[in-house]
Amino acid sequence: MKKFFLLLLTVSAICTAQKPVDLSYYLPENVTYDPNIPTPESVIGHQVGQWHVYHSKLAQYMKALAAASDRITIEDRGKTFEDRPLLLLTITSPKNHQNIDQLRQDHLDFASGNSSKNANDLPIVVYQGFSIHGNEPSGANAGLLAAYHLAAAQGPEIDALLNDVIVLFDPSYNPDGLSRFAYWANTNKSIHLNTDGNDREFSEVWPGGRTNHYWFDMNRDWLPVQLPESRARIASFHKWMPNILTDHHEMGTNSTFFFQPGVPSRTNPLTPKMNQQLTKEISQFHIYALDKIGSLYYAEEGFDDFYYGKGSTFPDVNGGIGILFEQGSSRGHAQESENGVVTFPFSIRNQFTAALSTLAAAKSMRTKILNYQRSFYSDAKKEAASDRNKAIVFGDEKDAAKAYHLAEILKRHQIKVHELKSDFSQKGKKYKKGYSYIIPMQQQNYKLVKAMFNRQTNFQDSIFYDISAWTFPLAFNLDHANLTNLNQAGAEITDLKAPSPSINKSNYAYLFEWHEYYTPKALHKILKKGLRAKVGATPFKLNGVNYDYGTIMVPVQNQKLKSDALFDFLKEVASESHLKITGVNTGNTVGIDLGSNDFDALTLPKVAMLVGDGVASYDAGEIWHLFDTRYEMNVTKIDSRNFGNTNLSKYTHFILPNTWGGLREQDSKKLKTWVQGGGTLIGFRNAVSWLKQKEFIKLEFKKNDMDAENIKFEQRRNFRGAQVTGGAIFEANIDRSHPINFGYKNDKVSLFRNTNIHIKPDKNSYNNPIKYSSKPLLAGYISEENLDSLKNTVPFQTKRLGRGRVTVFTDNTNFRAFWYGTNKLMMNAIFFSKMM
Known part of the structure; x- marks a missing residue:
C-alpha cells in the first residue's frame, strides 16, 4: 500500500508538470493588473514556463511593454556576435521618467560626495539582470513576469515602490546562449513530459548553451570587459552606478535555492564589511518571500565573493551590493530530483519571487544603502590620500598596442588615465610616451584600481569558486611600477586613440620587429597575399636601430607585387595592425x-x-576568438565526431585544446601519422598528459603525493579543494633566443596557471626556453605542496616526431581573452615551428 501511494504521488507530480500554469501561479496575491498592459502570453504565444522562451520573443515582449507602459523606456545598446540586440529597460514611475537624466546625475553626484542632497530625496538604483549563462534560463523566463508585474501592477504599493526605485532591467545577459539552449530544450521536449534525468532533453550537445558565441563564460568578463555583451552592461553600470545588482543563475538539479551572502571567509578583503552586513540584511527579505511560497533555500555556503569579474562581486568594488541567486535547475521542462520533480515553472517562480524581494529590500533599505555607497567612495578617497603610492605607471617600450588595450579596459571602467609628459626610466625599465600610461591613485575608483593591480598571495581561505589572481599588468606582461608622485604625468586622456602606424617606402626591404601585439596579424596578411617574408633568428643593428630576435623582413625584389604596389599593401597592413614598418635601402x-x-x-x-x-x-x-577577432586568421574547427573522415594533409598545424577525453584509438593513430609526415601538433593543459600517454612526446612529470593525515571526514572536501590550483600567476625565466619567445623583450614572463601538471626540465638546458623560477608565485593561491612541485619545472616543451613536431603547453596562453601577454607564445608555436 505504501509503495502504491508513493507511485501515485510520483505520477501525480509528473502529470502536474505537464499541465501549463497560468499567471496566478507566479504573481503575488491581492494585486490587480492593468488590462491595457499585454501579458507575456499575448505576445510570445504561450504561458510562461510552458516553453523555453527564445531571445527573439523575449525581446519582442520587452518592446511591447515599453510601447504600452509609461513606466518603461527601452534602449538597444548594441549587438551580440550573432547580431541579437542587447536591450536595457529603465523601469520607474512616470514622474521619475520625466526627470530621469537629472535623477541620474543627482545619484552620481550624491554617491561621489559632490551633492548636498539628502538620501531621503533620492530614489535607489537597482540593476536586475538575468541568465548570463544561457542554459540557466529560469532567470530570463522569470524576467517576463518581473517586467510584466512592474509595468502592470496597480495600487499604492507599486506606486510607492516605483517612486523610490529606478530599475535597470537587463532581460538577458547572454542572448546567444539563451537562444541556443531554448532550441535544445524545446526540440527535445515530449508532449508527455519525461522527468527521467537520463533523457536527452537534459543532456545538451557540445558546447551547450552556457556560453556566448565564442564559448566564453560571460560571468567572468565583468572586469576584463572583452566581449560585446559585457561592454554594453559595463557602460550601463558606470553610467548609473547602481546600488544593488542581481545576477540570476541556476545550479544542480538536486540543489534548492541559494542567495548571498556567500562563505564569509571567501570575501575579497577590499570589500567593506558593511557590504556583507547589508547583503545579509537584504537576505531577510528573500527568506520572508521564499518562506511564504514554501521554497527551500540556503545562504553562506558554497559560493564566494572573491573574484571581482563576476556579476555578484563586481558591484562590491564599485560601491554597490552584488547579489547572486542560484536556483536548482530543471535543465529542461521537468526533472526528477532529491527534492521531488523540479518543474521549469517552479524554478521560474523562485527567481521571480527573489526579483521582487530584492526590490522590496531596496525600497525598505533605500537611505541606508544610498548612504553606504556615498561612504564607500568617501572612505576610498581617504585611503587614496594616505596611500604612499600616488600613481601607477605601466607600459612596454616595444609594444604600444598591449599598453593601449589595458588603458582601454581602464577607460571602460571610468578610471582616469594620463599620458606621459616625456620618456623616463623607473627601476631599470624605460617608459615611453605613447607606449605607457599613468594612473593617479587619487580618484573615485581607487579601490577598483587596487583590485585590478593587486598582487595578493596570502589568503584567509584556501577554497576558491573561481580564480585567485587576475593582476592586469601581469596578464598583459607589461612593465609597471608604483610612483610616489605625479611628476611624470601629462594630461588626462579623454579620447584614447589606438597606436599610430608608420611606414616609409623602400626599393630594397621592409623590417618590423616582432614585439608589437598585432605582428601575427600583419605577418599572416603578408603571407596570405603570397609575398615572401623571413624572420631573423639573431639580433642586428641597421641605421642606428637595434633589431631584436624575431624581426620580420619583407624583401622588395622577386615579389608578386611591384615596388609601388608592395608599398601600398604594406601601408595598409601597417594601418590595420598599428605597426611601425621601416623601409631600408641596404642589407x-x-x-x-x-x-x-x-x-x-x-x-x-x-x-x-x-x-x-x-x-x-x-x-x-x-x-x-583570438584567431578570428584579433589576428583575422582562420582556424578550422574539426569536431571529434568527424575527425576520422577528415583529410589532415591540407593543414600545417593542429591544435589540441584542453581535453579530458582525447581521441579514439584509430583517430590517435591517424593524428600521429600526420605528425610524422611533417605536421605540427600543439597541445594545451590536460592534452599534455594524453599526448605523453599516447607516446606522441616523451615527458617526465613531477608528482606530488599528498597524504590526508589528521583530516576528518567532514573536512575531506576542503582538503581536496585546497590542492586545486584554480587560477594563479607565476613567474618563468625565458631564453629570448628561442623562437617560442620571439617578441618578448624581458627575460621573464608572467604565466597564468590553473593545472597541476609539472613537467621536469629536459637534460639539455637549451630545450627549456621557458622555466618556472625557484620562487615562481607572483599572485594568487597555490598550496605549499603544489608550489614546491612547480619550482624549476617547465610549462613548455617541443620535440620532433618523425618529420613533424609536437609542442605542449601546460598553461593556458589565451585565458579569458584578456591574457594578452602570452597570446604570442601560441602564435610563435605556429609561425616559427620549423625553427624550433
Whole structure:
C-alpha cells in the first residue's frame, strides 16, 4: 500500500508538470493588473514556463511593454556576435521618467560626495539582470513576469515602490546562449513530459548553451570587459552606478535555492564589511518571500565573493551590493530530483519571487544603502590620500598596442588615465610616451584600481569558486611600477586613440620587429597575399636601430607585387595592425646581414583545431576568438565526431585544446601519422598528459603525493579543494633566443596557471626556453605542496616526431581573452615551428 501511494504521488507530480500554469501561479496575491498592459502570453504565444522562451520573443515582449507602459523606456545598446540586440529597460514611475537624466546625475553626484542632497530625496538604483549563462534560463523566463508585474501592477504599493526605485532591467545577459539552449530544450521536449534525468532533453550537445558565441563564460568578463555583451552592461553600470545588482543563475538539479551572502571567509578583503552586513540584511527579505511560497533555500555556503569579474562581486568594488541567486535547475521542462520533480515553472517562480524581494529590500533599505555607497567612495578617497603610492605607471617600450588595450579596459571602467609628459626610466625599465600610461591613485575608483593591480598571495581561505589572481599588468606582461608622485604625468586622456602606424617606402626591404601585439596579424596578411617574408633568428643593428630576435623582413625584389604596389599593401597592413614598418635601402648591417642564412623563410600556416566531445569548450573558444577577432586568421574547427573522415594533409598545424577525453584509438593513430609526415601538433593543459600517454612526446612529470593525515571526514572536501590550483600567476625565466619567445623583450614572463601538471626540465638546458623560477608565485593561491612541485619545472616543451613536431603547453596562453601577454607564445608555436 505504501509503495502504491508513493507511485501515485510520483505520477501525480509528473502529470502536474505537464499541465501549463497560468499567471496566478507566479504573481503575488491581492494585486490587480492593468488590462491595457499585454501579458507575456499575448505576445510570445504561450504561458510562461510552458516553453523555453527564445531571445527573439523575449525581446519582442520587452518592446511591447515599453510601447504600452509609461513606466518603461527601452534602449538597444548594441549587438551580440550573432547580431541579437542587447536591450536595457529603465523601469520607474512616470514622474521619475520625466526627470530621469537629472535623477541620474543627482545619484552620481550624491554617491561621489559632490551633492548636498539628502538620501531621503533620492530614489535607489537597482540593476536586475538575468541568465548570463544561457542554459540557466529560469532567470530570463522569470524576467517576463518581473517586467510584466512592474509595468502592470496597480495600487499604492507599486506606486510607492516605483517612486523610490529606478530599475535597470537587463532581460538577458547572454542572448546567444539563451537562444541556443531554448532550441535544445524545446526540440527535445515530449508532449508527455519525461522527468527521467537520463533523457536527452537534459543532456545538451557540445558546447551547450552556457556560453556566448565564442564559448566564453560571460560571468567572468565583468572586469576584463572583452566581449560585446559585457561592454554594453559595463557602460550601463558606470553610467548609473547602481546600488544593488542581481545576477540570476541556476545550479544542480538536486540543489534548492541559494542567495548571498556567500562563505564569509571567501570575501575579497577590499570589500567593506558593511557590504556583507547589508547583503545579509537584504537576505531577510528573500527568506520572508521564499518562506511564504514554501521554497527551500540556503545562504553562506558554497559560493564566494572573491573574484571581482563576476556579476555578484563586481558591484562590491564599485560601491554597490552584488547579489547572486542560484536556483536548482530543471535543465529542461521537468526533472526528477532529491527534492521531488523540479518543474521549469517552479524554478521560474523562485527567481521571480527573489526579483521582487530584492526590490522590496531596496525600497525598505533605500537611505541606508544610498548612504553606504556615498561612504564607500568617501572612505576610498581617504585611503587614496594616505596611500604612499600616488600613481601607477605601466607600459612596454616595444609594444604600444598591449599598453593601449589595458588603458582601454581602464577607460571602460571610468578610471582616469594620463599620458606621459616625456620618456623616463623607473627601476631599470624605460617608459615611453605613447607606449605607457599613468594612473593617479587619487580618484573615485581607487579601490577598483587596487583590485585590478593587486598582487595578493596570502589568503584567509584556501577554497576558491573561481580564480585567485587576475593582476592586469601581469596578464598583459607589461612593465609597471608604483610612483610616489605625479611628476611624470601629462594630461588626462579623454579620447584614447589606438597606436599610430608608420611606414616609409623602400626599393630594397621592409623590417618590423616582432614585439608589437598585432605582428601575427600583419605577418599572416603578408603571407596570405603570397609575398615572401623571413624572420631573423639573431639580433642586428641597421641605421642606428637595434633589431631584436624575431624581426620580420619583407624583401622588395622577386615579389608578386611591384615596388609601388608592395608599398601600398604594406601601408595598409601597417594601418590595420598599428605597426611601425621601416623601409631600408641596404642589407649591410652590424650583425647578420639581411641576406644571411640566419633569416629563415616563412610559409603560410593552415591551422585546424579539435572541438566537440572531450574538449574544454572554454579553451577552444578562447583560441577561436583570438584567431578570428584579433589576428583575422582562420582556424578550422574539426569536431571529434568527424575527425576520422577528415583529410589532415591540407593543414600545417593542429591544435589540441584542453581535453579530458582525447581521441579514439584509430583517430590517435591517424593524428600521429600526420605528425610524422611533417605536421605540427600543439597541445594545451590536460592534452599534455594524453599526448605523453599516447607516446606522441616523451615527458617526465613531477608528482606530488599528498597524504590526508589528521583530516576528518567532514573536512575531506576542503582538503581536496585546497590542492586545486584554480587560477594563479607565476613567474618563468625565458631564453629570448628561442623562437617560442620571439617578441618578448624581458627575460621573464608572467604565466597564468590553473593545472597541476609539472613537467621536469629536459637534460639539455637549451630545450627549456621557458622555466618556472625557484620562487615562481607572483599572485594568487597555490598550496605549499603544489608550489614546491612547480619550482624549476617547465610549462613548455617541443620535440620532433618523425618529420613533424609536437609542442605542449601546460598553461593556458589565451585565458579569458584578456591574457594578452602570452597570446604570442601560441602564435610563435605556429609561425616559427620549423625553427624550433
